[in-house]
Amino acid sequence: MAQADASLQLVPEVNPYTLRPLRKACLVGFALGVLLLAAVQTGAPYNVGWAGLILAIVSSLVYIFDLRHDGPPGIKNNGIMHSGALSRGAWGWFLGVFITGFYVIVYFYPSYVSRLIEMVDPLKIAVSGQPGVSRNEAGEITGHSQWFFYGFLYTLSILVMGVRAIMKYRHSRYQILRTISVMAAQLFLAFLIPDILMRLNEGRGWFAWANIWPLNFYGFEPWNLDNLWKNAGFIGRSAVVWAVASIILVTPVLTYFYGKRWYCSWVCGCGGLAETLGDPWRQNSDKSLRAWKIERWMIHLVLVLVVVTTGTLFLHYQFNILGDLGNTLKKWYGFLIMSVFAGVIGVGFYPIMGSRVWCRFGCPMAAVLGIIQRYFSRFRITTNGGQCISCGNCSTYCEMGIDVRYYAQRGENIVRASCVGCGVCSAVCPRGVLNLENGPVKGRFAV
Amino acid sequence: MEHVAIIGNGISGITVARYVRKLSDKRITVISAESRHFFSRTALMYIYMGHMKYEHTKPYEDWFWEKNRIDLIHDYVTEIDTESKRLTLRNGPAVDYDKLVIATGSKSNKFGWPGQDLDGVQGLYSLQDLELMEKNSRDVNHAVIIGGGLIGVEMSEMFHSRGIHTTFLIREPHFWGNIMRPEEGALIGRHLNGHGVELKCNTQLDHVIDDGNGRCRGVVTDQGEELACQFVGLTAGVHPNLDLVKNSAVETGRGVIVNEYLETNVPDVYSAGDCAEIRTNPDERGRVEQLWYTGRMQGEALARTICGERTRYDRGIWFNSAKFYDIEYHTYGVVWPEDREGETSMYWENEAGDKCMRFVFNQEDRCLIGMNAFGIRYRHQVFERWLADNRPLEYVLTHLSEANFDPEFFKHFEADMVDKYNQMNIGPKVTLAKKKKLLGIF
Known part of the structure; x- marks a missing residue:
C-alpha cells in the first residue's frame, strides 16, 4: 500500500455535479432580479424594482420546486463539499462579502438604498399606517428609515428559503412543522403584528413581540417600557407585561419542558433566518474544541454586557445616578453587539462560518436559554x-x-x-x- | 514502560489504543500505512458523494493523539518477528514491542473472475480504494456492481449521486439474499428500482471484458448477457487481510486465529477486528466478524486483557444496522434468512411498501428471538432488554410504542402492526399500551 494521506486525491478534479439547465436559468433569473433592484437605486422606476423582486422570487421558487427531481424524500447532501459556494470556495467568499456589504449599507448607510426604501414605502403605509420616508411640508424627502425595508427583505428571505427547507427535509415531519413555525413567527409575530398593533394603537409605542430581553435590548429600555405602560393603552401595558413575563416566567418554564429549541429554532427571527436562508451553509460552523472554548467566553461576556447595560440604564432612569454611563454603554452595545455582531457579522458571515455565528457566539438570549437547558431541562x-x-x-x-x-x-x-x-x-x-x-x-x- | 504496538488504525486498533490509555500508562504506538490519523471507514461513501470532506470523517481532532500519548506511525509494516518482538517498517526504523495487536482489517473478495484485475475493476474498502474510485469513475456513465450487499449498495448510491447508472449482479433471488428474507429483499429491491438502479437477480459474473487497452469495457454474465460499462465494482464481501501475518509465526486460517480472549498462538500477540478469526473450539471453523460494532467491542475487551484484566470477548445480543439509500435498517437479536426449526415469524409492511418489520419468535414459548426494522427507528436498549428477558411476542407488541425511536411528530405504525398481529390469529389478542406523553404533546 502506498504512502497515503497528503497525496490522496479524494476530491474530484472537476465538480461532477452539473446543474440542470432549468436551475441555471433560475440562478440567472435571480441575479437579473437583483440587478433590476439595483437599477432602481440608480434611477429606474419603482416598477422595475418590483418586477426584479418578483423575478428573483419566482426564480428561487422554481429552483426550489425542481429539487424534487433529486430523488425521493430523504437526506440529499450530495455535492455540498464539492461546491465552492457552499464550502468556502471563491463563490462562498464572494457571497460572504456581498451579504456583509449589503448589511453594512442597510445598517449604516441607508442613503445608498434610499430609492428601494421609497419603493416599499406604500407597503409600509398599508401595514403600519405610517411612512418610512419623511418629507417636509413641500413634499420633499428629508429622511429614510430603513427598518421596514430591512424587515420586508428579511421576512421574504425566510419565507422563500423556508419553502426550500421544507422541500429539502420533506421526509421529516419534525422539520416541516418547525420550518412552518419559524416562517409564521417571522411573518406574523415579528413583521406584521408589531406594526399592526402600533396602527391600532394610533402610533403610541412600538414593541417587538417576538424578541425577548436580553435579545430585545432596545425594547426593554426603561423609557420605552415607561412610555408603553403610561401612554400606550391596553396594548402598551400588555407589551410591558409580556416583556417581563416572557423572560422571567415563559422562558424558564418552556425551556424546562422542551429545551431552548422552543425559542431558538421554532420562534426566533435570527434562528428563523439561520434555519432557512442559512441552511445551505450550516456545515461551515467550526467544530473544534478551541471554537467551543471561545464560544463559551464570548456568549457569556455578551450576556454580562447586556445585563450591565440594561441595569445601568434602569438605575439612571429610576434614581438618576451614574450619569451618562448607561447611554454610553448603550451606544457601544448597540453599535458593536446589536448592529455589527448580530446584524452584519451574524448574517454576512453565513457562507464562511455557518448560519449560527450570532446565535452561537453572541446572543445573550441564547446564553440564558443555554444555561437553563444545560442545568434545568x-x-x-x-x-x-x-x-x-x-x-x-x-x-x-x-x-x-x-x-x-x-x-x-x-x-x-x-x-x-x-x-x-x-x-x-x-x-x-x-x-x-x-x-x-x-x-x-x-x-x-x-x- | 511496557510498549503496546498496534498494526492498523481502524476502529479495532484505535479502540484498543484508546482503552489501553484509559486503563494504563503503557507506551502505545499505532502503525498504519493507510492514513496518518484514524478516520471512519464507514464514511468513505460520504466523501465521494460530497456530504463530507476527509477531515470530517476523523472522529478525533489531530491533537488528540499527542495529548493522549498515542504515538502514530504512518508506515507499512513489512515483517513481524515474534522471536525478538520487532516490527520492520518499509521506511522508518524498526519498532520493538512488548505486546502486539494485529488489526489489519480486510481486503475485497475476488473470486478469480477473468478480467478482475483490469483497470476500472475494483472493490471499496480503504482510503486508497476511494482515491482509485475517484480516478476510475471520471468518464463513467454505467457501472456494474457484483454482489448485492452493503458495500455494493453504498457504491451504487455513490454513483447515483453523480448521475452514473448502476446495475447489480446478484447471485441470490433477491437483494442481500444471504442475510435477508424475500419480503425485505423485495422491499429494498423496489426502493433501489425507484432510484433507477437495475437489479439482475440469480445472475453472476462470468468475466470482465477488456477494451484492448487493459481497461474494462463491459461484463458478461453467467446467463451469457453482455453489459457495457466502464466500471465494475467488486463488492461480493471481504476477507481478512493476512498479507503481513502469513509469513510470521502467528497461526492463520481464514483469519488470524485467536481464542475468545483474542489471543493468538504466540504469547503477547493479539488480534482484533475484521482480520481475526475467533475459534471457541480448536477443531471448528472459527467466526470472522467484519462489522464496525464488533470491531469496537473486540477492541474494548482486548484492551482490558492487555492491561492485565483478562477479558473474554462477548459480543452480547446481536445487533446491526445499515442504510439502503433512504431506508434505514436495524436488526436486534438473530434473524436468519429463513425460519429455523422451532421458529416462526410475523411480517408487517406499510401500505406504501417502504417500511416493514419482522419479528422472529419461538413457536413454543413465543419468546422473541430477533427483529428487523426497515424505515422505522427502534430503541436498541429496549429491544436488548426484551431479548435478554425472553419476552414473548405479545408483550413486545403491547409495549412496542415505548421502543419507537422516530423523531417527534412522525407517523406511528405500532397500532397497525398490532392489528395485523390480531388478524393473523397467532396468539393471544394484544392491545397496544399508550405511550405517556407530556401535556399530551411530546
Missing part, C-alpha cells in the same frame, strides 16, 4: 445504544458547531447549552442513532 438528544458508526454527518451538519459524534460514539446523551434543537443531526444520521427527546431530568446524561 428535560431536553436531551438521546443516543440509540451502541449503533453509532462515527461517520461524522451529525457533527458536520450541526450549525452550532457541536461535535455531536463525540457523544454519540460513546453512547452518551447530548446535553449541551448551545444545542438549538434543529433536529438535523437526527435527520442526517444514517443509522438512526440520534433523537431529540424530553424526558425525566434524572439520568438525562446517561447512556
